[in-house]
Amino acid sequence: MIAQTEGTVLPLIIDAAYLVAATLFIIGLKRLSSPKTARSGNVLGATGMLIAVAVTLFDREILSFTWIIAGLVLGGLAGAILARTVKMTAMPQMVGLLNGFGGAASALVAGDEYLRFASGATATTADVQITIMLSVLVGTVTFSGSMVAFAKLQELVTGRAVTYPLQKTINALLGLAIVALGVYLIPADPAPGLFATFAVLCLVLGVLLVIPIGGADMPVVIALLNSYSGIAAAATGFVLHNNVLIISGALVGASGLILTNIMCRAMNRSLTNVLFGAFGATPVAVGAGAAMDGRTVKDISPEDAAILLAYSRSVIFVPGYGLAVSQAQHNVRELAELLEQRGVDVKYAIHPVAGRMPGHMNVLLAEANVPYDKLYEMERINPEFERTDVAVVIGANDVVNPAARHDRNSPIYGMPILDVDRAQNVIVMKRSMNPGFAGIDNELFYHDNTRMLFGDARESLTKLVAALKAV
Amino acid sequence: MLELQSLLIALYVFVLAMFVGFEVITKVPQILHTPLMSGSNAISGITLVGAVIVAGRLESPLSTVIGVAAVALATINVVGGFMVTDRMLQMFKKRQDGGQ
Numbered sequence: 001m002i003a004q005t006e007g008t009v010l011p012l013i014i015d016a017a018y019l020v021a022a023t024l025f026i027i028g029l030k031r032l033s034s035p036k037t038a039r040s041g042n043v044l045g046a047t048g049m050l051i052a053v054a055v056t057l058f059d060r061e062i063l064s065f066t067w068i069i070a071g072l073v074l075g076g077l078a079g080a081i082l083a084r085t086v087k088m089t090a091m092p093q094m095v096g097l098l099n100g101f102g103g104a105a106s107a108l109v110a111g112d113e114y115l116r117f118a119s120g121a122t123a124t125t126a127d128v129q130i131t132i133m134l135s136v137l138v139g140t141v142t143f144s145g146s147m148v149a150f151a152k153l154q155e156l157v158t159g160r161a162v163t164y165p166l167q168k169t170i171n172a173l174l175g176l177a178i179v180a181l182g183v184y185l186i187p188a189d190p191a192p193g194l195f196a197t198f199a200v201l202c203l204v205l206g207v208l209l210v211i212p213i214g215g216a217d218m219p220v221v222i223a224l225l226n227s228y229s230g231i232a233a234a235a236t237g238f239v240l241h242n243n244v245l246i247i248s249g250a251l252v253g254a255s256g257l258i259l260t261n262i263m264c265r266a267m268n269r270s271l272t273n274v275l276f277g278a279f280g281a282t283p284v285a286v287g288a289g290a291a292m293d294g295r296t297v298k299d300i301s302p303e304d305a306a307i308l309l310a311y312s313r314s315v316i317f318v319p320g321y322g323l324a325v326s327q328a329q330h331n332v333r334e335l336a337e338l339l340e341q342r343g344v345d346v347k348y349a350i351h352p353v354a355g356r357m358p359g360h361m362n363v364l365l366a367e368a369n370v371p372y373d374k375l376y377e378m379e380r381i382n383p384e385f386e387r388t389d390v391a392v393v394i395g396a397n398d399v400v401n402p403a404a405r406h407d408r409n410s411p412i413y414g415m416p417i418l419d420v421d422r423a424q425n426v427i428v429m430k431r432s433m434n435p436g437f438a439g440i441d442n443e444l445f446y447h448d449n450t451r452m453l454f455g456d457a458r459e460s461l462t463k464l465v466a467a468l469k470a471v
Numbered sequence: 472m473l474e475l476q477s478l479l480i481a482l483y484v485f486v487l488a489m490f491v492g493f494e495v496i497t498k499v500p501q502i503l504h505t506p507l508m509s510g511s512n513a514i515s516g517i518t519l520v521g522a523v524i525v526a527g528r529l530e531s532p533l534s535t536v537i538g539v540a541a542v543a544l545a546t547i548n549v550v551g552g553f554m555v556t557d558r559m560l561q562m563f564k565k566r567q568d569g570g571q
Binding site: 039101102233 | 474475477478485488489490491492493495496497498499501502503508510511514515517518520521522523524525528534538539540541542543544550552553554555557558560561563564
């Protein structure tokens with residue numbers, strides 16, 4: 001009798017602790033609604049995780065802690081080192097990598113459940129079989145897809161969209177093969193060999209799905225893989241009949257979907273187009289647009305630019321991926337502070353897809369000690385450009401291309417942009433006249449009120465700061 | 472029949488949690504989207520709970536190898552995710568007083 005009570009009380013305590021953990025995750029995410037409470041929210045989330053893992057150690061199925069501790073120590077050290085040393089500019093790769101690891105872990109746990117069934121250790125049911133296949137599918141696709149995204153962002157492979165003949169047909173056939181094999185495996189007797197084949201095919205699918213996606217579309221891919229990593233965890237929760245996995249997975253799945261949706265809207269493209277459109281595979285020839293014919297750009301020296309900035313009342317900085325590439329966030333802040341000392345009103349305009357992941361620019365500028373109340377979202381800053389003396393575009397391109405507003409033939413027509421061309425003066429800092437990642441020429445550069453400041457963003461900003469001090 | 476019923480209850484939990492997720496996450500401002508991704512990413516490492524059991528139940532050598540790999544990967548996800556999120560969030564500061 002006592003033994004029986006003991007047997008039911010422990011799982012109950014563990015389940016109750018899981019409920020606490022799930023609640024902490026939700027409150028933690030809720031506190032991310034403001035920068036003031038966000039940090040404490042993250043701590044709550046981490047606490048929830050600690051509770052969940054700690055109570056799991058009391059699970060009766062566990063016979064030895066040796067291997068658990070080995071895994072925890074190894075993973076904990078690697079995670080801590082990664083988190084401490086990663087550069088803020090490399091955050092997209094980091095999140096990609098973590099997504100992939102989470103997906104792989106979910107697939108491994110679900111896969112082990114299949115092996116147990118194959119070895120006769122447990123009986124299985126249809127719902128478990130279905131969710132095992134789903135978990136392995138989503139988890140492995142998340143893993144291999146994330147590894148490709150990581151390699152692209154880290155520039156281990158080309159960032160451009162990789163295309164080849166019959167690409168979609170091959171992907172579709174592979175997808176069909178996976179579904180067929182999965183459906184066959186669900187009611188069938190255990191077949192570890194076929195199951196392994198299933199997993200390998202899923203891994204290949206993940207690779208093939210991400211290679212045709214170009215560098216500029218990475219924010220969408222990272223957000224989508226983020227969602228997948230959550231779905232994979234939830235599917236594993238179905239396999240293990242574990243609610244905390246289901247709830248947490250669903251939260252992350254929802255979060256990733258919302259971000260994916262925001263990114264797609266900000267580029268005025270459907271998710272299908274982003275995933276299968278192979279945008280930016282071949283660059284459009286510079287000057288191909290009729291509007292550019294016979295027009296030339298006007299450049300400006302750092303000294304003249306400094307004078308222009310020094311005597312203006314309001315300046316808006318528009319950072320893009322070029323800023324991240326040249327690690328120029330600290331130099332922008334230095335320039336901005338010099339201007340503020342002169343009484344110039346300084347703001348920063350952040351396009352939702354600036355950078356290589358959602359919110360990337362905000363993190364970089366925060367790292368450079370730019371107060372977050374100076375960072376403006378697109379909707380809030382756009383009406384202000386008209387009243388602004390100088391807009392300074394630093395390494396951004398497609399997100400400030402006015403063609404998106406009026407040129408129906410432009411590939412980016414309809415994409416919401418920052419209306420920098422409406423400012424009294426525009427200074428564009430750019431390495432060269434090469435087109436941006438979408439491979440489109442930018443008519444902004446040819447406008448009468450636009451001046452180009454060529455060179456690496458950081459070098460140009462350093463020169464500007466020096467020149468401004470001399471004014 | 473019973474298994475379908477438990478599947479349905481699990482689906483209830485999943486769907487309701489999705490709605491909670493949508494409600495909560497739509498309120499996260501754009502400037503915090505990167506920490507949101509890394510932080511929610513860390514939460515998806517909850518699969519660690521399942522991995523710990525696989526690594527500890529000594530079912531078979533293969534199973535234990537799978538378990539250890541899953542524990543290590545999920546722990547990188549969890550520890551790396553929460554730590555890097557904290558590192559980012561501590562950088563977000565309001566403008567210092569003195570100016571206006």
